[in-house]
Amino acid sequence: MKTKLLSLALLCALLAGCNKTTEPASPAVAPAAKPAATGPNLTAQPDVGKIEQVPVTASGSATTPGAAVNQALKTAIMQVNGTKIEATTATLNTFSQITGQLDVETSGGSDSIKASATVQSSHFAEMIVAQSQGVVTTFQVVKMTPPAEKGGMFTADISATIAKFKAPADSGKIKIVVAPLRSDRASFDIGGRAVPADVVLGQLRQQMIDALTQSGRFTVLDRQFESELEGELDLITSGKAVNQDFAKLGQALTADLVWVGVVNELNYTRHARQLQTSDRELVSFSGGWSISHRMINLATRQILQSGTIEGRAPSMAPTTLGSGINADAVLQDMRQIIAKRSAEAILLQTFPISVVERNGMEVILSQGGASVVQGARYRLYLQGKELRDPQTGQSLGNTETDCCDVVITRVAPKMSYGVLENVTAKLDGVAPGALQVREMLPPRSEQSAAAAQAAAPSSAKKPNGPAEPKAQAKTSKKAEAKAGADDKDW
Numbered sequence: 001m002k003t004k005l006l007s008l009a010l011l012c013a014l015l016a017g018c019n020k021t022t023e024p025a026s027p028a029v030a031p032a033a034k035p036a037a038t039g040p041n042l043t044a045q046p047d048v049g050k051i052e053q054v055p056v057t058a059s060g061s062a063t064t065p066g067a068a069v070n071q072a073l074k075t076a077i078m079q080v081n082g083t084k085i086e087a088t089t090a091t092l093n094t095f096s097q098i099t100g101q102l103d104v105e106t107s108g109g110s111d112s113i114k115a116s117a118t119v120q121s122s123h124f125a126e127m128i129v130a131q132s133q134g135v136v137t138t139f140q141v142v143k144m145t146p147p148a149e150k151g152g153m154f155t156a157d158i159s160a161t162i163a164k165f166k167a168p169a170d171s172g173k174i175k176i177v178v179a180p181l182r183s184d185r186a187s188f189d190i191g192g193r194a195v196p197a198d199v200v201l202g203q204l205r206q207q208m209i210d211a212l213t214q215s216g217r218f219t220v221l222d223r224q225f226e227s228e229l230e231g232e233l234d235l236i237t238s239g240k241a242v243n244q245d246f247a248k249l250g251q252a253l254t255a256d257l258v259w260v261g262v263v264n265e266l267n268y269t270r271h272a273r274q275l276q277t278s279d280r281e282l283v284s285f286s287g288g289w290s291i292s293h294r295m296i297n298l299a300t301r302q303i304l305q306s307g308t309i310e311g312r313a314p315s316m317a318p319t320t321l322g323s324g325i326n327a328d329a330v331l332q333d334m335r336q337i338i339a340k341r342s343a344e345a346i347l348l349q350t351f352p353i354s355v356v357e358r359n360g361m362e363v364i365l366s367q368g369g370a371s372v373v374q375g376a377r378y379r380l381y382l383q384g385k386e387l388r389d390p391q392t393g394q395s396l397g398n399t400e401t402d403c404c405d406v407v408i409t410r411v412a413p414k415m416s417y418g419v420l421e422n423v424t425a426k427l428d429g430v431a432p433g434a435l436q437v438r439e440m441l442p443p444r445s446e447q448s449a450a451a452a453q454a455a456a457p458s459s460a461k462k463p464n465g466p467a468e469p470k471a472q473a474k475t476s477k478k479a480e481a482k483a484g485a486d487d488k489d490w
Helices: 003-025 064-083 090-107 111-119 122-131 198-216 226-239 243-248 327-351 445-457 466-487
Strands: 050-062 134-144 155-166 175-180 187-190 193-196 216-220 257-274 282-296 303-319 357-359 362-364 377-388 395-411 417-419 435-441
Touching: 050 243, 064 134, 064 155, 111 417, 134 357, 155 243, 175 303, 175 435, 187 327, 193 198, 193 327, 198 216, 198 257, 198 327, 257 303, 257 327, 282 327, 303 327, 303 445, 357 435, 362 395, 377 417, 395 435
Parallel strands: 175 216, 175 257, 187 257
Antiparallel strands: 050 155, 134 155, 187 193, 257 282, 282 303, 357 362, 362 417, 377 395, 377 435, 395 417
């Protein structure tokens, strides 16, 4: 009786244990876990890619047992990594040496019996894993099939775990390289000081890289520190690094687009004239910049975008007070403007800034960093139907309706926040991305001045209008006379 009770208790315990093992599976698919994915991710780390272990099975056939195993290993590695791992050739050569020894060991007697015993031993598997330098993490010969007739083929069936590098998510973006900028000038005149062109162009290139990286729209590839990168890769191949790091070899990305720029002009010239009636100089400063740029499709050499942008630096009026300028600050300002305008030209054509979320009049825009300016005002347009050229079939873009302005209140690295103003379109039901930025608007003070100037002709009409031109003529003659007197002092 005690034996029956003990058996019954043991059976209940086993059933309870089975129930416990099956219960944890249900929370994994429970709907309650979904809201967590939409909340803030407070533990995110930079995505630099990672090495995964991929189980795989493969077969290989050859005239010897060793060659059959080697062919199966090659197939297994190629199934997981293709031809991306530079160490694959060296690894397979090592395998050839090991499996070649297998052929020597099985050259006498019954090949199939000796080969099966050798390749299925733990010693052979450990030797393969050790010599793979991390490419193969587990290995087993499942079956060795001898040839059906003399001179036939051995077939090796293997199972293995192969290390594979999983690229970061950003590698799926459009990959771009910023080429070194060019100029036919050896130096640039900044406030009377000759600044070497290579210094200015190098700094400008870095600012372009910063602007495109901060936009979050491209994978920007480095082409400046190749020797340092090669040094790190050499550390892996030297055997001093963890074996699994071999999966990082052969993963370098190539560009989809190459941005090239040519600086045509960049100066801030000091103008000085000696006054004849005194020992003073009349000094002023003025200058500007001009840059031609292209976006080239690397595969086809097709020019996708080409243009020239230019601007003027704030001038300093003539003065005899001896005030100078901070040449470094002036140059830095011009570089920042060039990089910003160039990045805007790229982004507005390839990835227009759009509203991704709206809560009343508060909105979140799809770009941040150097793409937008905090406190600036931008014009938004509502996207409509897409139109196509009836002759070429190519898209002409979407119809656009003037919608509103957005004032940027805060800029984050990959997004920005703003407030809508002057709304003239219905926003209910507008899909994310349908509101897009087209241009930056001038500050309110400049807009008001422009509006006042445009309205001036209609509001300034008076009955005795002809009297004003006479007054203006008298004023202009006085100014000319004064200017003539001033010229005598030069």
